[in-house]
Amino acid sequence: MSSVEIExxxxxxxxxxxxxxxTGAKVLExxxxxxxxxxxxxxxxxxxxxxxxxxxxxxLKKGMGVFVRGELVxxxxxxxxxxNVNVDKMQVIGGGKQEDDSVPF
Amino acid sequence: MSSVEIExxxxxxxxxxxxxxxTGAKVLExxxxxxxxxxxxxxxxxxxxxxxxxxxxxxLKKGMGVFVRGELVxxxxxxxxxxNVNVDKMQVIGGGKQEDDSVPF
Amino acid sequence: MSSVEIExxxxxxxxxxxxxxxTGAKVLExxxxxxxxxxxxxxxxxxxxxxxxxxxxxxLKKGMGVFVRGELVxxxxxxxxxxNVNVDKMQVIGGGKQEDDSVPF
Amino acid sequence: MSSVEIExxxxxxxxxxxxxxxTGAKVLExxxxxxxxxxxxxxxxxxxxxxxxxxxxxxLKKGMGVFVRGELVxxxxxxxxxxNVNVDKMQVIGGGKQEDDSVPF
Numbered sequence: 262m263s264s265v266e267i268e269x270x271x272x273x274x275x276x277x278x279x280x281x282x283x284t285g286a287k288v289l290e291x292x293x294x295x296x297x298x299x300x301x302x303x304x305x306x307x308x309x310x311x312x313x314x315x316x317x318x319x320x321l322k323k324g325m326g327v328f329v330r331g332e333l334v335x336x337x338x339x340x341x342x343x344x345n346v347n348v349d350k351m352q353v354i355g356g357g358k359q360e361d362d363s364v365p366f
Numbered sequence: 367m368s369s370v371e372i373e374x375x376x377x378x379x380x381x382x383x384x385x386x387x388x389t390g391a392k393v394l395e396x397x398x399x400x401x402x403x404x405x406x407x408x409x410x411x412x413x414x415x416x417x418x419x420x421x422x423x424x425x426l427k428k429g430m431g432v433f434v435r436g437e438l439v440x441x442x443x444x445x446x447x448x449x450n451v452n453v454d455k456m457q458v459i460g461g462g463k464q465e466d467d468s469v470p471f
Numbered sequence: 472m473s474s475v476e477i478e479x480x481x482x483x484x485x486x487x488x489x490x491x492x493x494t495g496a497k498v499l500e501x502x503x504x505x506x507x508x509x510x511x512x513x514x515x516x517x518x519x520x521x522x523x524x525x526x527x528x529x530x531l532k533k534g535m536g537v538f539v540r541g542e543l544v545x546x547x548x549x550x551x552x553x554x555n556v557n558v559d560k561m562q563v564i565g566g567g568k569q570e571d572d573s574v575p576f
Numbered sequence: 577m578s579s580v581e582i583e584x585x586x587x588x589x590x591x592x593x594x595x596x597x598x599t600g601a602k603v604l605e606x607x608x609x610x611x612x613x614x615x616x617x618x619x620x621x622x623x624x625x626x627x628x629x630x631x632x633x634x635x636l637k638k639g640m641g642v643f644v645r646g647e648l649v650x651x652x653x654x655x656x657x658x659x660n661v662n663v664d665k666m667q668v669i670g671g672g673k674q675e676d677d678s679v680p681f
Contacts, residue, residue, distance in 0.1 A: 262401075262562070262563070263374065263375060263376035263377070263398065263399065263400045263401065263562070263564075264373075264374070264375040264376070264400075264538065264560075264562040265372065265373070265374050265375075265376075265400045265402075265408070265410070266372070266373045267370065267371070267372050267373075267438070268369075268370070268371045268372075268373065269368065269369070269370050270368060270369040270370075270643045270667040270669050271368035271369070271370075271669070272368070272669070272670075293368065294368065295368045295369075295370045296367075296368065297370075297439075298437075303370070305370070325670070326641050326669030326670030327669070328474065328585045328643050328669070332403075333372070333438075334402075335440055335447050335449070336447075337442035337445055337446075337447050340442055341442075342440050342441075342442050342447070344440070350474075352472070352473070352474040352585040353472070354473075354585050354586070354587070354641030354642070354643070354669050354670050355587075355640070355641030355669050355670010367667070367668070368667070368669075369643065369665075369667040375538045375562040375564050376564070377564070377565075430565070431536055431564030431565030432564070433480045433538050433564070433579070455579075457480040457577070457578070457579040458577070459480050459481070459482070459536030459537070459538070459564050459565050459578075460482075460535070460536030460564050460565010472611075473584065473585060473586035473587070473608065473609065473610045473611065474583075474584070474585040474586070474610075475582065475583070475584050475585075475586075475610045475612075475618070475620070476582070476583045477580065477581070477582050477583075477648070478579075478580070478581045478582075478583065479578065479579070479580050480578055480579040480580075481578035481579070481580075482578070503578065504578065505578045505579075505580045506577075506578065507580075507649075508647075513580070515580070542613075543582070543648075544612075545650055545657050545659070546657075547652035547655055547656075547657050550652055551652075552650050552651075552652050552657070554650070
């Protein structure tokens with residue numbers, strides 16, 4: 262058995278969007294850009310699952326700084342790489358401090 | 367600016383190999399398997415750079431359990447995904463405890 | 472708001488013990504030693520809460536290597552420091568590999 | 577052998593200070609507050625060592641959000657607990673984004 266986790270510290274690139282899966286599950290999606298050593302921008306497409314969490318994060322906005330930990334799911338299509346993160350933990354840390362910016366994880 | 371790191375806890379699949387780049391740099395390579403949620407095995411090809419480190423890790427063997435943190439570099443070729451990790455920190459924790467299993471990071 | 476987490480990679484010093492709080496909650500306790508830079512041994516007293524988790528971890532033994540992440544609660548009494556960890560995540564990685572060593576977190 | 581690391585995501589409480597040890601080593605000090613479950617504030621006194629690093633961090637200010645990883649050194653005096661962190665990695669993520677907020681680690 263083994264464990265793999267990714268940890269990202271970055272700014273939210275644009276306002277998060279609430280989406281629904283075909284089975285009706287609610288998910289909050291946002292992207293985190295990261296400039297790698299080659300000065301290319303990698304995009305991490307983050308998803309927060311669970312209706313309670315999604316509803317509690319209505320204040321999450323573009324430009325906020327976050328620490329995110331989760332499971333990285335990679336896919337490739339036509340030579341392009343897609344990086345998806347199922348978020349297990351998130352801590353907001355800047356760019357729009359709230360009265361209560363706690364995240365219900 | 368941003369930071370992305372991957373953390374893996376897994377068993378070394380086979381004996382590490384010392385390799386040399388075309389410019390003569392010494393690197394220690396080994397692979398860590400991880401079974402994901404879909405029960406597919408993902409392979410993390412780890413590289414430890416630096417002659418001193420490589421030389422100090424001659425005792426690292428197949429079957430040892432390790433915690434590894436580093437930079438994840440992903441490439442795709444013919445629809446296949448390759449996961450490479452430049453190791454920043456490693457801690458050996460099982461399957462062949464040594465008198466001195468410290469890692470010179 | 473803020474977040475603080477401790478991450479430990481170490482060997483379990485002696486067999487874990489199941490205990491009960493005065494309110495009847497079940498907890499699994501074990502200790503992880505860490506030799507610090509001054510070559511003193513620091514002890515991290517780990518606690519895993521939740522009846523299901525505790526019951527699923529009957530195979531956890533002395534000598535196994537683990538990665539543990541959690542909340543660190545420090546107390547001091549008569550000049551002595553006590554380090555307690557409420558475990559949020561654990562991955563067993565050596566010294567007694569099991570058929571199924573998954574941890575129900 | 578073992579490894580213990582602490583990871584903190586928090587706001588810098590007041591402007592960092594440059595100090596010198598009795599042997600002339602330069603160190604940058606700042607504090608990160610964390611409210612624990614009992615709603616007490618724990619203070620993490622962070623130290624960044626190395627003249628190059630210290631000199632490169634002149635722009636670090638009160639109110640900025642940071643992710644910090646390092647070694648936790650705990651002391652106790654008269655029943656009071658002191659939490660000191662030797663910083664190994666830092667990423668600034670909010671409250672004063674800079675043109676270049678890279679940290680030379």
